[in-house]
Amino acid sequence: MNHPLIDLQVHSGIATLTLNRPEKRNAMSDDMRTEFIHALERVAADKAIRALVLTGAGKGFCAGGDVAGMERRMSAPTGEIAFNGWHRQQRVHHAQTLLHTMPKPVIAAVNGAASGLGADTALACDFILASEWASFTWSYIHRGIVPDGGGMYFLPRRVGLSKAKDLIFTGRKVDVDEACALGIVDRKTSAERLLADAQAWATELAKGSATALALTKGILDQSFESSAQQVFAQGSQAQGICYTSTEHRESVMAFLARSASRE
Template sequence: MNDQSPPSGTPSADFVAVSLTNGIATITLDRPEVRNAINDQMRAELIAAFEWADADPEVRGVILTGAGKGFCSGGDIGGMRDRLEAPAGKVAFNGWQRQKRTHRGIAVIHGMSKPVISAVNGAAFGLGLDMALAGDFIIAASGAKLCMSFIKRGLVSDGGGMYFLPRRVGLPKAKELILTGRVVEAEEALGLGLVDRLAEPDALQAAAQAWAEELSHGAPAAIALTKSILDRTFESSDDEIFALGREAQAICYTTAEHRESVEDFLKKSGK
């Protein structure tokens, strides 16, 4: 467990640790004894941590990482065992309810109004890789392993991987990675576009912190509106994006950050 005191206002948690440095919240999956496998309690704590980070004005960006040697090994084996032991007549509905919780956990990451960097410090398998893909950017430690391992359990990627992965690596490569379930080393992942940057393991957190600070310097409203539009780009027409852009720009015109920036520019230019 991480013994660092969390920032004030963060929800209490046993399996998720939160820290705040220079406006960047680091949310750490904290079950290292099981390579940070996700159970129901961790999922609920993760959702609460991201909701806090999105709402707190002191937070300008988020790093998602894992405690110990791994990022996240996927779903907890206990949940799989419970599924096998459930009465046949309840398996499907229980699964539907579990999937709703899973998708809520992915949605709070993907829907953050602030930049999110997944700092993959070790193995990211199955749902763990899906969760990493839900962030805006991925920086991986050299030597980290990534795997869409669902097929090995007779399952489909259920945490957004079938949505996020083709957008990163293209449809044919996404199909290959999902259908084979093969392990991808960090160096290959960088070449595929599966991750965006690499760092040495002992420099990963510092590199993610510096990158998150760089990404979060802009006006919060402009960052949030830009993210919300860019995330719809592939599903929208140019006219739809133009319309969203007009609406977003009209909002930005009213912000204090825009007014102060323009006033400073006019003073410096003498106009």
């Protein structure tokens, strides 16, 4: 029996999603992407899940797109290559969008090489925690293609435009220390502590109101493209929703009760 290509475990409100194709350094095949999408949809819909940790099985985080799949696409009839490629891109973008717009905190626990689509997938998360074995490369240029997993959007926002161009134009490998210096990686830890530290960080991030977190994340992720007026307007609408939330009511009542007890 074939093992699942995506492993999803949930403990104490924290989901850990593991890319589970270690023999291929977790390269993303079409079948694996389908399982990935289903797992992300489940995490997004489950209110009991407060945060998500994404990692890879074995020595690599994700080696990018599956080269065998690239070969099959090239062998298709000439008149079908473009449409087949377009259709595949819709699936890639759907998966990356689900990850990026997840209405709860997402941490990439990068345990090894994150290449091409793998590097973009890490960037689609809110935070990146990396072990000493982690590395990043936007290697698309070596395959004669462009970053299609969001790297052209996410990377400049982390490192600036000129540095993003350098990394994408050259496809060079970035070790974990340089990645920390550039701002690609938020925190570094040991390989032995990686998953535990990521889960502990996720638990810390998930302590706040799930309603407020989801609304705040959605506004922040659009803030670079929005005017101040738009951000204020979105914030006003979000605050109106928060005023009606159970979390807000309970926190206010608890504060008032504590104040009354001290009088």
